[in-house]
Structure formats: C-alpha cells, structure tokens
C-alpha cells in the first residue's frame with residue numbers, strides 16, 4: 001500500500017510539471033476536469049487480483065516503475081514510413097512519444113465537414129464539441145488508469161465529422177514511442193460523428209525501441225443518428241511495454257459502429273471496451289484478435305449495453321496463445337428490461353499452441369428483456385488433428401500445415417475490414433508473424 | 437508398386453487389421469469390399485500415414501521404400517494419395533491455396549522448381565474438366581459448405597492436380613447421385629494410366645461398372661478372406677457377405 005502511495009505521489013508530482021507546461025491552457029475550463037481527475041486518482045487504488053475486474057491480471061509489474069513524462073524527439077520521415085499507409089490515400093496524424101508531430105503528419109487544409117487535429121489544439125481553441133464530450137464517457141471516478149489519463153489529457157486526436165459528411169479518405173493515427181526509458185504517454189482520442197456522417201479511423205501503436213514504456217490510452221467515440229464508423233486499432237508495442245486502454249462508444253439512433261481490435265504487442269495489454277446503445281436501431285460490431293507468446297498477458301474486457309430495443313450487436317474475439325502467454329476475455333452483454341427485439345451474438349475462440357499457455361474466458365449474458373435473441377460461446381482448443389493430417393496427406397510439411405491452420409483461424413477476424421489497404425496489411429502482417 | 441505384408445494394426449489397444457497381405461502393381465486397379473467396420477478405412481488411413489494407429493506387425497513397401505517409417509507428407513510427396521471417406525472442412529484455407537502449396541511442396545521434394553501463379557492457374561484450368569469442377573468452388577474454403585457430392589468430387593480433383601502414383605479411394609462413390617458418380621468415375625478413368633495404380637474401397641458394384649477392377653478383395657474382420665477378379669464383385673452384390681461366411685465355414689469344415 002505504501003508502495004502504491006509512493007507511486008501515486010510520483011505521478012502527482014509529475015502533474016505539477018505537466019501543468020506548468022500547459023501555459024495558458026491551464027486556465028481553460030477543461031483544466032478543472034484534469035484537476036478533479038487528479039484528486040480522484042489520489043483517492044483510487046491500483047487494482048489487485050482481489051478486484052473482480054482484475055482477477056486474472058496482476059499488474060504489479062507495471063507498478064514497479066516510476067514512469068516519467070516523455071520528452072519530445074524528432075524523427076525523420078524515413079524512420080516511420082514503413083508503419084504508415086500511403087499519406088496520399090490517408091489523412092495522417094503522427095505522434096512521437098505522445099507529442100503530435102506536425103511535420104510527419106499530413107492533414108489536408110480543408111476537407112468539407114471534417115475537423116481533425118491534435119486534441120490539445122482543439123482544447124486551446126475552446127472547441128465546444130470538446131467541452132461537451134471530452135471525458136463525458138470515460139469514467140475517471142472509478143478507474144484509476146482513466147483518472148490518470150484524464151489528469152494528463154493533452155495530446156491525442158480530435159475528430160469531428162459534421163452532419164451528412166461522408167469522409168472518403170480514412171484517417172490514420174500513428175502513436176510511436178521512440179527514445180526514452182520508462183516513459184508514460186497518455187494518448188487521448190475523441191471522435192464525434194454527427195447525424196448521417198461516415199468515417200473510418202485506423203490507430204496504430206508501435207514502439208521503435210526496446211524500452212519499457214507505458215501507454216495509457218483512452219478513446220471516446222460518439223456516433224450520432226444513422227452515422228457509420230469503422231475503427232481499427234493495432235497494438236504492436238514491444239514485449240516489455242505496458243498498454244492499458246479504454247474505449248467508450250456511445251451509439252445513437254440507428255447508428256453503426258464497428259471496432260477491430262488487434263493486439264499483438266506489450267507484456268501486459270489490457271483493453272476495456274464499453275459500447276452503449278442509447279437509442280433504437282443501432283448496430284455494433286466488436287471484433288478482436290490477440291496473438292501472444294513468451295510471457296505476454298492480454299486481457300480484454302468488453303461490455304455491450306443494450307439499453308434500448310431493436311439493436312444488434314455482434315462480437316467475435318479470437319486468440320492464438322503460445323509459450324507461457326496468458327489471455328483473459330471477459331465479455332459482458334447486458335440486455336435491459338426495455339430492450340426488446342435485441343439480437344446479441346458473442347463468441348470467443350482460442351487456440352493454445354503450447355501446454356503452458358492459459359486462457360481464462362468468461363462470457364456473461366445478463367438479460368432482463370424477454371423477446372431477444374442472444375447467443376454466446378467460448379472455445380479453447382488445440383489445432384485440429386484432422387485438419388493437420390489432411391494437409392499433410394496432401395504434401396504440406398507439419399510446420400506449414402500448422403501455420404496454415406493458425407493463419408486461417410486468426411485472419412478471419414480482419415477479413416471484414418472494409419479499408420482494403422488496412423485489411424491487406426494486417427493479413428500480410430499476420431502471415432509474416434505466423435508463417436515465418 | 438505397393439506391397440503390404442502381414443500388416444497388423446491396432447487403435448486404442450484394439451486390433452483392427454489382423455494380417456493383411458496385398459500386392460498392387462502399376463497399371464492395376466484393386467477393389468476392396470467388405471462390411472461396415474471391417475477395417476477398410478483403417479487400411480486406407482494407415483497407408484496415408486495417420487499417426488493414431490499402432491502398427492503391431494508387418495511391412496508396407498511403396499516402390500521398395502518402407503512407408504511405415506515415413507511422415508504423411510513424405511508419403512504424399514512420394515506419390516501416395518488418399519481420397520478421404522469423410523473429407524473435412526478447413527475454414528479459411530481456399531482450395532486454390534491448398535492445391536498450390538501441396539503441389540509446390542511435392543515439387544520441392546522432387547527437386548523441381550515451384551510453379552508460379554500463371555503456370556499453376558494453367559494447370560488447374562486444364563484439370564478442371566476432368567471432374568467438371570466449378571471455378572466458384574475453387575476460390576472457396578476447402579470443402580466448407582460443400583455438398584457431400586462436391587466434397588467427393590473435390591477429392592478427385594485434387595488427385596487430378598497432384599498426379600499421384602497410387603490413388604486410394606475410400607468410398608468416393610458413397611453419397612454421389614447417378615450423374616455425379618459417372619462424372620467422378622470418368623474422372624478417375626482419365627487419370628488412370630499404365631504408370632499409376634488405384635485401390636478403390638467401395639460397397640457397391642455400380643462404381644466398378646465404370647472403374648473396372650483387375651482384382652477384387654473382400655475384407656472382413658480385419659482380414660482379406662477372399663480375392664478374385666471383377667466377377668467376385670458381381671457375386672457379392674447378388675449374394676451378400678454372408679454367403680462368403682458360409683463358404684468359408686464349409687471350407688474350414690471340409691478340412
């Protein structure tokens with residue numbers, strides 16, 4: 001406990017430095033939220049495995065470090081090129097060590113109906129949208145990591161798509177950590193998509209070096225009536241890093257949100273994903289893939305809240321676990337009393353490639369309405385012996401047969417991504433990882 | 437080409453094959469018939485290298501090489517092909533992908549260059565008419581949502597592309613309608629030549645009207661209890677297996 005307090009004091013002290021760096025912005029309204037979040041951060045405790053929500057995920061390794069505020073460094077375009085999709089075809093925002101790098105980014109001067117910029121710029125301009133929504137959905141009162149994020153909100157991506165605007169070019173967000181041992185970044189995203197608007201967003205989290213870093217990410221997404229959002233996230237940080245992320249999605253009438261969450265890196269990767277149907281007719285897809293090896297731990301907690309009738313949710317999470325890695329999947333689907341005509345489908349499938357890998361999977365359906373169609377299932381298995389024999393009987397080496405089956409199992413999750421460049425790249429990356 | 441000597445095989449401690457002897461020369465077609473559970477599929481799977489079976493005794497020589505010591509993939513690369521009684525579905529792996537990898541693994545083993553995409557496509561196009569294979573099936577996942585007949589057709593199509601020396605057909609005819617049976621059997625006849633050989637497991641004479649066997653063997657309770665020419669199949673069709681049992685009993689009693 002004292003250790004925890006010392007650690008909290010460390011971040012509180014760092015907050016003073018952070019505050020000084022804000023200059024005039026510390027006078028903004030939002031700064032009051034930061035301060036409130038900081039005081040909540042002080043009150044809250046870091047979770048232990050005694051907390052139901054963290055039962056299988058012991059984060060004490062993360063608490064062994066005093067993560068420092070990052071310093072900005074400059075990278076050359078050549079150094080990051082290979083992590084980006086074509087800047088011609090994508091609107092591009094690049095963050096290095098948590099800082100927006102304008103020279104590496106490529107944001108067209110004007111796209112009708114779209115505002116996309118560094119969050120800190122939006123805050124400086126006192127954007128009313130930011131004021132209205134930022135921190136409204138992510139509960140810093142109850143989550144210590146979200147409190148930490150909220151206290152340190154500065155850089156990140158603000159996307160606002162106006163009514164009826166259909167943004168053809170996908171937006172790519174590249175969050176890199178480079179030089180710097182034991183740094184923490186708190187990237188913060190706010191996406192607000194107004195009525196009938198459409199947008200596609202891809203986030204990539206990547207470390208360029210083998211330092212122990214901590215990414216504490218929070219993303220809030222507001223999907224207004226009839227809007228359509230596709231959101232892909234690739235977390236490919238180094239195997240020493242920590243990645244804690246929260247995604248909050250607020251779905252309005254007949255809106256459609258799809259998330260593809262691919263988690264490959266980090267020693268401990270924890271995602272909390274919460275989607276709420278706040279009106280009728282919504283569609284929500286949560287797809288995810290985690291690949292883990294060595295001693296990685298990947299933990300996904302999702303909650304789909306069917307608060308209103310006539311909504312469909314579709315969730316598919318797959319995992320491929322090797323060595324001594326460990327996965328936790330906790331998928332909750334809540335169907336409230338009024339939410340008649342709900343369709344909710346959830347599936348978690350895992351393949352264990354080693355005897356030492358472990359998966360704890362817990363689908364939870366809580367249904368309070370009676371006229372609903374809900375299904376859920378979880379499987380943990382090995383590669384099919386019959387499948388392996390079939391391929392080998394056709395001449396495949398044992399290794400090729402194994403990797404072919406693993407690739408087929410895993411790549412299925414990303415097949416429905418509509419941005420072909422992103423789908424192809426992810427498939428290629430999976431093939432490279434799995435068919436080595 | 438293939439010589440099986442006194443093969444005894446068990447699974448889960450239960451002896452299934454109890455001393456099989458069989459010799460297949462190139463250019464020949466051997467039919468294996470016999471009641472359910474007599475061990476026909478066991479024999480087929482053992483030849484293809486299924487590892488769950490325990491070889492208690494005996495030898496399997498393929499072109500003079502000891503098959504028992506060989507991994508399934510090496511058997512395939514040497515030229516053994518099994519058309520499965522129950523072909524499995526492999527979601528996420530397209531038929532084209534399977535064939536291309538299989539072909540190139542086999543070619544690599546034989547010291548040949550891999551086929552490039554164009555050469556491969558040309559080859560596949562050439563083979564498609566053999567079993568009237570539809571293009572649409574090729575781009576789908578292996579056997580996924582294929583009808584029973586399409587699965588069987590697909591096995592023969594793979595055989596046409598991979599050109600094995602020995603084709604083992606495990607009840608390829610079961611589940612086929614009359615037209616499909618004719619197409620598949622004609623396919624096998626087109627693949628057949630003086631340098632390859634086939635072992636055809638079947639319950640029905642009607643397949644053997646198309647694929648005419650040089651020899652017919654009756655497998656019962658893990659043993660080949662009778663061998664003969666194609667007339668034997670006709671006789672079995674007429675009289676059933678019980679006739680053979682009586683026959684055998686008489687045979688034993690007379691001694």
Ligand SMILES: Nc1ncnc2c1ncn2[C@@H]1O[C@H](COP(=O)(O)OP(=O)(O)OP(=O)(O)O)[C@@H](O)[C@H]1O
Nearest residue numbers: 447448450452470471472473474475476477478479
């Ligand atoms: N894994 C197993 N464990 C125990 N017994 C098995 C196993 N696999 C097969 N057998 C038994 O071996 C025997 C032979 O089975 P096999 O599949 O070879 O028969 P078959 O002649 O092909 O029959 P069919 O005509 O029905 O296809 C059967 O009695 C079957 O139950």
Ligand SMILES: [Mg+2]
Nearest residue numbers: 476477478521
């Ligand atoms: Mg059988």
